[in-house]
Amino acid sequence: MTPKPLDYESLNENVKKVAYAVRGELYFRASELQKEGKKIIFTDVGNPHALGQKPLSFPRQVVALCQAPFLLDDPNVGLLFPADAIARARHYLSMTSGGLGAYSDSRGIPGVRKEVADFIERRDGYPSDPELIFLTDGASKGVMQMLNTIIRDEKDGILVPVPQYPLYSAAISLCGGSLVPYYLEEEANWGLDFYNIHQSVAAAHSKGITVRAMVIINPGNPTGQCLSEANIRELLKFCFQENLVLLADEVYQQNIYQDERPFVSARKILFDMGPPISKEVQLVSFHTVSKGYWGECGQRGGYFEMTNLPSQTVDEIYKVASVSLSPNVPGQIFLGLMVNPPKAGDISYLKLVQESKAVLESLRRRAHIMTDGFNSCRNVVCNFTEGAMYSFPQIRLPLKAIEAARKAGKAPDVFYCLKLLEATGIATVPGSGFGQKEGKTISMPSS
Amino acid sequence: MTPKPLDYESLNENVKKVAYAVRGELYFRASELQKEGKKIIFTDVGNPHALGQKPLSFPRQVVALCQAPFLLDDPNVGLLFPADAIARARHYLSMTSGGLGAYSDSRGIPGVRKEVADFIERRDGYPSDPELIFLTDGASKGVMQMLNTIIRDEKDGILVPVPQYPLYSAAISLCGGSLVPYYLEEEANWGLDFYNIHQSVAAAHSKGITVRAMVIINPGNPTGQCLSEANIRELLKFCFQENLVLLADEVYQQNIYQDERPFVSARKILFDMGPPISKEVQLVSFHTVSKGYWGECGQRGGYFEMTNLPSQTVDEIYKVASVSLSPNVPGQIFLGLMVNPPKAGDISYLKLVQESKAVLESLRRRAHIMTDGFNSCRNVVCNFTEGAMYSFPQIRLPLKAIEAARKAGKAPDVFYCLKLLEATGIATVPGSGFGQKEGKTISMPSS
The missing domain is CATH 3.40.640.10 (Type I PLP-dependent aspartate aminotransferase-like (Major domain))
Incomplete structure (x- = not known):
């Protein structure tokens, strides 16, 4: 029978060749477990709000006002929004022809x-x-x-x-x-x-x-x-x-x-x-x-x-x-x-600085906690996370674990990450998904 | 000299082959005229808000609240937002892990x-x-x-x-x-x-x-x-x-x-x-x-x-x-x-129905105005716009106009649309940009 144009064998080969590890086997298994009711901590992509980081207030206020421009004419708007957010919403709306x-x-x-x-x-x-x-x-x-x-x-x-x-x-x-x-x-x-x-x-x-x-x-x-x-x-x-x-x-x-x-x-x-x-x-x-x-x-x-x-x-x-x-x-x-955030002297400036600093300090603290934690484990080494949002430890697996992985038909790091996921609910990305050389590591975001 | 990878001669040929008439010569000329201070009515794409259509209130209220979830806990929120918008914002936020x-x-x-x-x-x-x-x-x-x-x-x-x-x-x-x-x-x-x-x-x-x-x-x-x-x-x-x-x-x-x-x-x-x-x-x-x-x-x-x-x-x-x-x-x-809009009986239902009806009726009215208008012109015929947002008239140009277009090195319909733009500020799309057969038409959105 002739395959249909959207049957697998007929698809654009470039589409089939795509490998996308951060939403690969680990992610799908984690999603499955989540559906079954297990609490999953997704660390497969840098998605800070999904891990509890709160949005900064000022930009959200401005965009909310841009979404609801009729609020700008409401006499009560000042009860919910600071004056500089209102001014900034007007500034952006004036740049558009027709709003958002x-x-x-x-x-x-x-x-x-x-x-x-x-x-x-x-x-x-x-x-x-x-x-x-x-x-x-x-x-x-x-x-x-x-x-x-x-x-x-x-x-x-x-x-x-x-x-x-x-x-x-x-x-x-x-x-x-x-x-x-x-x-x-x-x-x-x-x-x-x-x-x-x-x-x-x-x-x-x-x-x-x-x-x-x-x-x-x-x-x-x-x-x-x-x-x-x-x-x-x-x-x-x-x-x-x-x-x-x-x-x-x-x-x-x-x-x-x-x-x-x-x-x-x-x-x-x-x-x-x-x-x-x-x-x-x-x-x-x-x-x-x-x-x-x-x-x-x-x-x-x-x-x-x-x-x-x-x-x-x-x-x-x-x-x-x-x-x-x-x-x-x-x-x-x-x-x-x-x-173009608020400047010193603007109504929302101090709050934005406080919120931003709290986020950055927390990220910095967690970068230390993650890499110090990894390096305190036996058979694990990890470079300090100088920036970005991820830690990439190297884990030396015992031969028996590698053996078990081979038997399960998995790369050793994939096997390890799956076990980690099932034991702890933490969804990581195996190092092989990032193309790391054979014989190395898994990655674990610090964010 | 070897061309550089992002010099024109080195680019992906598929990129160069792309023709995109609705943002083509007419659009660029219109943008130029606008920069020079001419009032331009862009009818090159269906972009109703740019032509003055107001957004429906309820969805904007809901999304504004989703952008600013801290408002949901504000005792004054009810002064600016109806209760069903507040409930719906909570509904969507509960579907996300980490909000917008x-x-x-x-x-x-x-x-x-x-x-x-x-x-x-x-x-x-x-x-x-x-x-x-x-x-x-x-x-x-x-x-x-x-x-x-x-x-x-x-x-x-x-x-x-x-x-x-x-x-x-x-x-x-x-x-x-x-x-x-x-x-x-x-x-x-x-x-x-x-x-x-x-x-x-x-x-x-x-x-x-x-x-x-x-x-x-x-x-x-x-x-x-x-x-x-x-x-x-x-x-x-x-x-x-x-x-x-x-x-x-x-x-x-x-x-x-x-x-x-x-x-x-x-x-x-x-x-x-x-x-x-x-x-x-x-x-x-x-x-x-x-x-x-x-x-x-x-x-x-x-x-x-x-x-x-x-x-x-x-x-x-x-x-x-x-x-x-x-x-x-x-x-x-x-x-x-x-x-999934509000249902009969919901607080915002009637308002949404009124707003929606007003928009649809205006679009319907304008579809008639456009095509009736075209058909009342000499040498112009246009099928009635039964749906969507565009009218596609056929305009029979005199031989002299076609001659002038050829001299200017333009397709006759492009030439006509450029003249129309310069005379009226109305930016249309020539029919040839839609691949229409030679010897036909320009298009003019009714929206």
């Missing part, structure tokens, strides 16, 4: 893109052009669009750090390209090893693959390291020499749990380096409202900023963004609020 | 998917399974995902009605497939001509293209017709014979401006037909909060429902949805509210 219910420009609301550009300029000390900033439904949509713009066929390779956030492998599969792994050095605090990176590129070349882009995740997901300025400088030099676009996933830029290596954007270092590199290296940077002390994952707000891209390419990216009409508008407003 | 700030399951919140299933069952008289309903960031994201699942390469063809909503041509280009046009018959009120459709399929076959899916847009975008039950029955038979998935874009199902042909879903007719067709034809139906009397375009809420898809395929679609983690949660709640 109207499509915005496909790149996002111009006024919010200007707020993002101002934020980037304050952060980096170099001006930013709102025309090169596109708002997106969360950072992952931007990453997917950019990979789809770059990848032409399976001969196009993308350098991705391993252990890696599986968004990248999944999106590269979907686009029909080739993932070229470069391994982070667990023994060197998940640092970069350029000898290794060169070897990865050489190995790809020998298979006929043209490496076209390099992904960095800084701070690291799922490994938690913060890249040093020297590392990023070397990276940019490498991208210049090898003619690679740098895709800088910087969504954890506010999640820093040590003082030695503060976050510095790839863009700032690019401009610090001066010509020719600052004029030549193509860079796309990603950010989101889902992480930081906001953790507004469900709102799906994000942006990407493009540096050194020709305008003809920017036009193409705009055209493709237009096919989905516009990113969700409430998410755009969250993004505006994140990059 | 947490990722939901990648298919959407289970409780909302259940509300959608109940709505479909009430509408069609046949039960619907929430496991086969996926929530999306607007309907277009669902359409794009489904096309990406079906299309393997340029030899896979998708039957698309022409004049067509350019989402389909754009998404098919992006996925690297082939659009197989079937022309709607302007002279027969934009009806289907099965002789024609058979010929389109035969022509595709002769080029080595396997037609794998058929798109219908009912009510029609941009043509405004409502398909008769007999037409849909014949379509389903055709899909059965030709082994095609039917992609039923039914986002305008609430936008009906005549009583002779009420909306009937493809799914209801499929089940009415009984086996073997009801058991065999694979059907995916799309719906949204962006249209109807809601018009909540900027919220990006939608769903698709799958019929007769094997579970292995559903799993693959789930896996790919997981890569973007989850659709935006506020949009999901709007969808829940749309399919």
Whole structure:
């Protein structure tokens, strides 16, 4: 019998090739157990509100007012909302034509893109052009669009750090390209090893693959390291020499749990380096409202900023963004609020600072608790989680456990995580799901 | 010099091939004029709130409360919000784990998917399974995902009605497939001509293209017709014979401006037909909060429902949805509210009915004004807009105008629309942008 177009054997092979470990076997088993009534703590993705983190008040007040603009004319509105939230809601509504219910420009609301550009300029000390900033439904949509713009066929390779956030492998599969792994050095605090990176590129070349882009995740997901300025400088030099676009996933830029290596954007270092590199290296940077002390994952707000891209390419990216009409508008407003929060002296300033500090301090405390806890266990080692939201321990399993796993037809780390899930209700992601080398680890988010 | 990976000549060819007329030359020119201070009326996409339609109060109240859950404990909340909105906000918040700030399951919140299933069952008289309903960031994201699942390469063809909503041509280009046009018959009120459709399929076959899916847009975008039950029955038979998935874009199902042909879903007719067709034809139906009397375009809420898809395929679609983690949660709640509005006797029922009726009546009135207006002009004819939000007139241009267009290097309809824009500030979409046959028409939304 001829298979039907949506029978499994007829599907697009790129769809079938996608592996997405963070919502893989462990997640499904955890969901099953939850349905059966077991209490599950999902630590498979950074989803802070699902783990009890409270939203910041001010942005929620502003967006609530934007959703219900008729409240702005209600004489009682001041009983429920502070005056600066009311003013800010009017500010954003005035930027839209039709409020939250109207499509915005496909790149996002111009006024919010200007707020993002101002934020980037304050952060980096170099001006930013709102025309090169596109708002997106969360950072992952931007990453997917950019990979789809770059990848032409399976001969196009993308350098991705391993252990890696599986968004990248999944999106590269979907686009029909080739993932070229470069391994982070667990023994060197998940640092970069350029000898290794060169070897990865050489190995790809020998298979006929043209490496076209390099992904960095800084701070690291799922490994938690913060890249040093020297590392990023070397990276940019490498991208210049090898003619690679740098895709800088910087969504954890506010999640820093040590003082030695503060976050510095790839863009700032690019401009610090001066010509020719600052004029030549193509860079796309990603950010989101889902992480930081906001953790507004469900709102799906994000942006990407493009540096050194020709305008003809920017036009193409705009055209493709237009096919989905516009990113969700409430998410755009969250993004505006994140990059342009209340200032000292504003009514809501102190409360927002207190709430933000409490979240960040709690994340920092938990980063210590997690990694100290791991390192106090026998046969477990874990690098300190310098940033982001995850800890990635290495667990040495006894031979008998490995044997039992083999018998069950599972990778040892998957087997371990399943047992952990059943015993404790904690849903983790096995290290093999992040492409970690055989013979290593599981990951356990600290958030 | 070697081009860089994001230089125009290096981009993915599928990206370059995308044509997206509704945000094409006319839109850009209109945006320019707007920047220069001209008042522009954008009628290029159905974006009712941008044209002054007010949001319905109840859903906005509920979502505002969900955004600001701390209001639920405020003793003054009752001064600003009715009790049923408060209760409904609690209802949705209880379905989430972490409120609007947490990722939901990648298919959407289970409780909302259940509300959608109940709505479909009430509408069609046949039960619907929430496991086969996926929530999306607007309907277009669902359409794009489904096309990406079906299309393997340029030899896979998708039957698309022409004049067509350019989402389909754009998404098919992006996925690297082939659009197989079937022309709607302007002279027969934009009806289907099965002789024609058979010929389109035969022509595709002769080029080595396997037609794998058929798109219908009912009510029609941009043509405004409502398909008769007999037409849909014949379509389903055709899909059965030709082994095609039917992609039923039914986002305008609430936008009906005549009583002779009420909306009937493809799914209801499929089940009415009984086996073997009801058991065999694979059907995916799309719906949204962006249209109807809601018009909540900027919220990006939608769903698709799958019929007769094997579970292995559903799993693959789930896996790919997981890569973007989850659709935006506020949009999901709007969808829940749309399919499960207040009932007779609820506090907000009458107000919602009044508001909805006012919107629908205004749309119906404007459908008449638009098409009557067109038909009262010399050299203009236009089918009555039976549904959806658009009118698609045919304008006979004098030879001199065609001559002037040729001299300006423009298609005559593009030339006409540009002149119209400059003279009146009304931004339309030329018929050629919808793939209409040479020698026809421009389109002008009635919304």
